[in-house]
Amino acid sequence: MPQEFRLILKYADEPGYTPDIECYLRHGGYESLRKALAIAPKTLPDGKVVGAPEQIRDDVKLSGLRGRGGAGFSCGLKWSFVDRRSGKPIYLICNADESEPGTFKDRQILHKDPHQMIEGMIISCFANDVKLAYIYIRGEFPEGARILNRALNEARAKNFLGKNILGSGYDLEIHVHRGAGAYICGEETGLIESLEGKRAYPRIKPPYFPAILGLYQCPTIVNNVETLCAVKHIVGMGGAEFAKLGTPNNTGTRIVSVSGHVRKPGYYEIEVGKATIGQLINDFAGGLREGRKLKAVIPGGSSAKVFKAGEKFKLKKKGPDGKDIEQEVDMLDLPYDFDSLMAAGSMSGSGALIIMDDSTDIVAALANLSEFYAHESCGQCTPCREGSLWMSKALHRMAHGEGRKQDADYLLKIADNIPGGRTICAFGEACSWPVQSFVGKFKDEFVARGEADEARRAAGATRPSHS
Amino acid sequence: MAFSVPANLEAEITELISHYPQKRSASLMILHAVQEHFGWISQEAVEWIAARLELQPINVYELVTFYPMFRREPAGKHVVKVCRTLSCALGGSHELHGHVCQKLGLDAHAHGLQTTADGKFSVEFVECLASCGTAPVMMCNEDFHQAVTAAKADEILGKCA
Ligand SMILES: Cc1cc2nc3c(=O)[nH]c(=O)nc-3n(C[C@H](O)[C@H](O)[C@H](O)COP(=O)(O)O)c2cc1C
Ligand code: SF4
Ligand code: FES
Numbered sequence: 001m002p003q004e005f006r007l008i009l010k011y012a013d014e015p016g017y018t019p020d021i022e023c024y025l026r027h028g029g030y031e032s033l034r035k036a037l038a039i040a041p042k043t044l045p046d047g048k049v050v051g052a053p054e055q056i057r058d059d060v061k062l063s064g065l066r067g068r069g070g071a072g073f074s075c076g077l078k079w080s081f082v083d084r085r086s087g088k089p090i091y092l093i094c095n096a097d098e099s100e101p102g103t104f105k106d107r108q109i110l111h112k113d114p115h116q117m118i119e120g121m122i123i124s125c126f127a128n129d130v131k132l133a134y135i136y137i138r139g140e141f142p143e144g145a146r147i148l149n150r151a152l153n154e155a156r157a158k159n160f161l162g163k164n165i166l167g168s169g170y171d172l173e174i175h176v177h178r179g180a181g182a183y184i185c186g187e188e189t190g191l192i193e194s195l196e197g198k199r200a201y202p203r204i205k206p207p208y209f210p211a212i213l214g215l216y217q218c219p220t221i222v223n224n225v226e227t228l229c230a231v232k233h234i235v236g237m238g239g240a241e242f243a244k245l246g247t248p249n250n251t252g253t254r255i256v257s258v259s260g261h262v263r264k265p266g267y268y269e270i271e272v273g274k275a276t277i278g279q280l281i282n283d284f285a286g287g288l289r290e291g292r293k294l295k296a297v298i299p300g301g302s303s304a305k306v307f308k309a310g311e312k313f314k315l316k317k318k319g320p321d322g323k324d325i326e327q328e329v330d331m332l333d334l335p336y337d338f339d340s341l342m343a344a345g346s347m348s349g350s351g352a353l354i355i356m357d358d359s360t361d362i363v364a365a366l367a368n369l370s371e372f373y374a375h376e377s378c379g380q381c382t383p384c385r386e387g388s389l390w391m392s393k394a395l396h397r398m399a400h401g402e403g404r405k406q407d408a409d410y411l412l413k414i415a416d417n418i419p420g421g422r423t424i425c426a427f428g429e430a431c432s433w434p435v436q437s438f439v440g441k442f443k444d445e446f447v448a449r450g451e452a453d454e455a456r457r458a459a460g461a462t463r464p465s466h467s
Numbered sequence: 468m469a470f471s472v473p474a475n476l477e478a479e480i481t482e483l484i485s486h487y488p489q490k491r492s493a494s495l496m497i498l499h500a501v502q503e504h505f506g507w508i509s510q511e512a513v514e515w516i517a518a519r520l521e522l523q524p525i526n527v528y529e530l531v532t533f534y535p536m537f538r539r540e541p542a543g544k545h546v547v548k549v550c551r552t553l554s555c556a557l558g559g560s561h562e563l564h565g566h567v568c569q570k571l572g573l574d575a576h577a578h579g580l581q582t583t584a585d586g587k588f589s590v591e592f593v594e595c596l597a598s599c600g601t602a603p604v605m606m607c608n609e610d611f612h613q614a615v616t617a618a619k620a621d622e623i624l625g626k627c628a
Contacts, residue, residue: 098597099594099595099597100595101552101553101554101594101595101599102553102554102595102599103595103597103599104597104598104599104600106597107597107598132488138597139499139534139536140536140548140593140596140597140606141597142609143609143611175486175487177486177492177495177496178495178496178499179495179534180495180498180499180530180534180535180536180537181534181535181536181593182533182534182535183594194495195492196489196491196492197489197491197492197493197494197495197520197526197530198491198526198530199529199530199533200533200534216488216489257599257600258600259554259557259558259599259600259602260553260554260557260558260599261557265554265599265600265601265602266600267600298553302552302553302595352599354553354554354557354599356557360557364556365553365556365557368551368552368553368556369552369553371551372551372552372553372594372595375594376594
């Protein structure tokens with residue numbers, strides 16, 4: 001049976017572990033920062049001198065760390081895109097907006113071990129010559145914001161933050177910025193607009209890649225809470241050691257949020273790819289409730305395409321001779337990592353599994369998600385603003401006994417016309433993927449629902465049976 | 468009467484503005500501070516904040532209309548937020564929301580924030596609160612409650628004096 005591997009949440013749930021700095025220091029806190037600041041410049045054979053920040057950036061690249069916020073993009077590569085020649089200040093923003101439905105991992109870190117994230121953030125800022133950084137935390141985390149402010153004050157008092165940090169000559173200030181209830185603030189360019197004091201309207205890319213034209217049109221790094229924690233451990237253990245955790249191209253650990261119809265919903269930290277979806281459901285989350293069968297799994301936060309129980313995928317794997325062999329894999333046997341889930345047509349996104357058993361009304365479940373997206377579209381792009389609303393209205397109608405048999409095709413037609421470069425940001429994809437996958441994979445249920453409603457109306461019945 | 472803020476709030480606002488290289492960035496944090504103090508964001512507050520940040524009132528007003536947490540009218544003394552989104556819905560949040568509304572004499576099908584006639588409670592159905600593993604969840608003012616049963620909800624509401 002696979003085990004949890006607690007790296008980031010190593011101490012968080014230990015009895016007596018508190019979020020204050022003294023406790024953190026007793027557990028080796030800020031040692032990685034001391035180590036980072038003490039790295040000596042290295043002279044290469046060609047005489048070029050590589051400073052500590054660049055060495056850390058190289059180590060993060062070597063670690064293979066991929067972003068934990070949603071896209072799974074290489075952290076080292078993202079940092080390498082930062083425009084370091086513009087002469088403008090470089091900013092770093094920690095994305096603590098955690099609003100992808102199904103996800104509740106960053107909350108654990110922020111509440112239980114805020115200094116770990118702050119240490120990772122200070123190291124990341126040092127590595128990227130950042131002098132001013134922000135933590136963008138969602139508005140519904142007032143307690144989280146208070147904990148962070150307290151922690152930042154403690155760090156300032158101990159000179160881990162502020163002027164001339166630990167005598168290194170490096171200055172850094174970090175402030176907490178609260179959002180106010182809009183999901184789109186999690187999208188990095190929407191987040192930047194919001195931090196500038198505007199509506200969180202995502203920016204069009206190109207030209208507004210944060211690494212070049214981000215906050216105040218300056219080069220900017222946006223990283224998720226968990227990603228920044230991983231940086232602390234990369235510096236602590238070395239990038240090569242970190243890369244040994246997990247599986248090739250899917251290194252390190254991941255905190256997986258499991259919710260929905262399981263006996264032990266919760267967060268489980270695993271080495272990436274070292275547990276399958278089935279193991280996460282059955283071994284970690286206690287399996288389904290008595291007498292229930294699995295119906296569907298959303299594998300990476302609400303935006304990820306749903307998997308249907310029993311679905312099989314053909315995946316390429318490296319054989320012992322190094323050649324690719326194709327293997328048929330059941331959905332439950334997919335290793336929980338970035339690449340396998342992508343190969344299976346979905347994504348591990350924010351690392352959140354939502355489990356639905358056979359008691360689930362699949363139409364109502366999709367109606368619920370679509371209402372979320374209709375509510376959260378920022379409204380800049382017509383396909384997204386109108387499409388998300390149309391889908392939600394049609395699904396609301398279906399969930400309340402007013403379905404039509406052509407609704408399934410109608411929904412697919414709308415969903416197919418939103419993504420694919422027609423919108424400014426990836427929310428367009430995020431709102432259409434659930435509809436495409438739910439309706440695509442459970443089409444018979446959607447059609448049957450519409451037909452039953454039509455038959456009932458034709459028979460003169462006015463009260464829907466399932467509203 | 469002209470809109471004014473007490474000295475401690477004024478000091479907090481000055482501090483917040485100092486956190487940013489550009490004043491405008493402070494607008495969300497100031498809106499939070501003002502709403503915490505007055506309970507809502509009035510037109511006078513919008514104009515006052517705009518003047519303080521050297522912006523046009525529309526620059527502040529458009530934030531109040533965009534961000535769901537800002538209110539343009541006073542809310543009840545206690546604000547209850549029940550999570551509406553999928554994991555909580557699978558865990559019974561619609562039943563919880565219905566129960567809370569019924570108990571307080573509110574309409575479970577109404578959209579947006581609703582307030583009881585005596586002004587004591589406001590109830591709102593909100594999107595995912597990032598605690599999906601302990602569904603259904605609700606917030607009462609700034610306090611967070613997990614795995615809320617009807618009985619637990621009654622207890623939480625009962626504690627609100
Ligand atoms: C609609 C939308 C919502 C997002 N919400 C979040 C979020 O709540 N938290 C987060 O860390 N990233 C979120 N992201 C991803 C961010 O845009 C960004 O990629 C991420 O913060 C980068 O950090 P990472 O590289 O460390 O993962 C969202 C993206 C989109 C398109
Ligand atoms: S895709 Fe949707 S959320 Fe993104 S910018 Fe366009 S309207 Fe806004
Ligand atoms: S769905 Fe309710 S907290 Fe996430």
